Each structure stands twice: as C-alpha cells, then as structure tokens.
Amino acid sequence: MDLPLGPEAPRLAPGREHVVATVDEIPPGTHKLVPIGRYGVGVYNAGGEFYAIANYCPHEGGPLCSGRVRGRTIVDESVPGDAVTVRDDEFVYCPWHQWGFELATGTTAVKPEWSIRTYRVRVDGSDILVTA
Numbered sequence: 001m002d003l004p005l006g007p008e009a010p011r012l013a014p015g016r017e018h019v020v021a022t023v024d025e026i027p028p029g030t031h032k033l034v035p036i037g038r039y040g041v042g043v044y045n046a047g048g049e050f051y052a053i054a055n056y057c058p059h060e061g062g063p064l065c066s067g068r069v070r071g072r073t074i075v076d077e078s079v080p081g082d083a084v085t086v087r088d089d090e091f092v093y094c095p096w097h098q099w100g101f102e103l104a105t106g107t108t109a110v111k112p113e114w115s116i117r118t119y120r121v122r123v124d125g126s127d128i129l130v131t132a
C-alpha cells in the first residue's frame with residue numbers, strides 16, 4: 001500500500017511534541033492529517049475538543065483518516081424498530097469496511113481488542129500540539 005502522505009513527504013520525528021496546526025486550521029467537524037510516523041496522524045476537532053489518532057486501521061490497514069466522521073447509531077428505545085444517531089462527530093469510520101472508532105479512546109465496538117492508537121493533544125494559545 002502506498003503511504004498516504006507520499007513516500008517523499010517530509011516526516012516529523014516520532015516520540016516528541018509537535019506544533020501541528022493552529023486552532024483556526026481545524027474547525028469543528030474537520031481534521032488535519034499530519035506527517036508523523038509511517039502512516040500519519042489525524043488531528044480532529046469534535047465539537048471543540050481535539051483528538052489525535054493513527055491513520056491506520058487495524059482491520060486490514062485502511063487509511064482510517066480518509067473515512068467519514070459522524071456519530072454512532074443506536075436503537076431508539078421510544079420507537080420500536082427505529083434508530084437514532086448520538087454523539088455527532090465523535091467517531092471516524094474506516095473507508096474500506098466501515099469499522100467505527102471513537103476518536104477520544106481509539107476503541108471500536110466491532111473488535112474491542114483491536115483499538116487504534118491515540119495521542120496526547122493540547123492547545124497552547126492558538127497552537128495545537130500533539131505528542132506522537
């Protein structure tokens with residue numbers, strides 16, 4: 001599989017804290033892919049909270065951060081046979097087979113033991129910093 005950021009793309013050294021964006025660059029409901037590690041790290045803004053995850057799906061290696069961000073669908077207890085979406089923008093769904101991962105924890109309900117890596121994010125003034 002080709003590297004999602006291109007094999008010649010400059011990389012940030014892993015294991016350090018990096019300034020990866022300004023707050024204005026990642027409005028709520030969007031993300032930015034930054035060149036850390038082999039596959040990159042996706043930095044997400046979910047309702048004003050920032051999260052960082054590995055751009056690699058543990059199922060079959062899909063480019064996870066190319067997937068759609070949305071909520072989670074659950075049974076609507078008030079309407080038999082119906083469903084509702086909750087927690088908008090808190091999950092990313094892999095574009096290959098639609099496994100969903102919680103941005104905050106990296107867990108998936110499909111196969112909990114195959115969670116993805118998450119990274120520490122902090123905001124300093126207008127800068128977003130990721131330790132990865």
Ligand code: FES
Pocket residue numbers: 057058059060061062094095096097098099
């Ligand atoms: S590769 Fe991501 S769900 Fe299959």
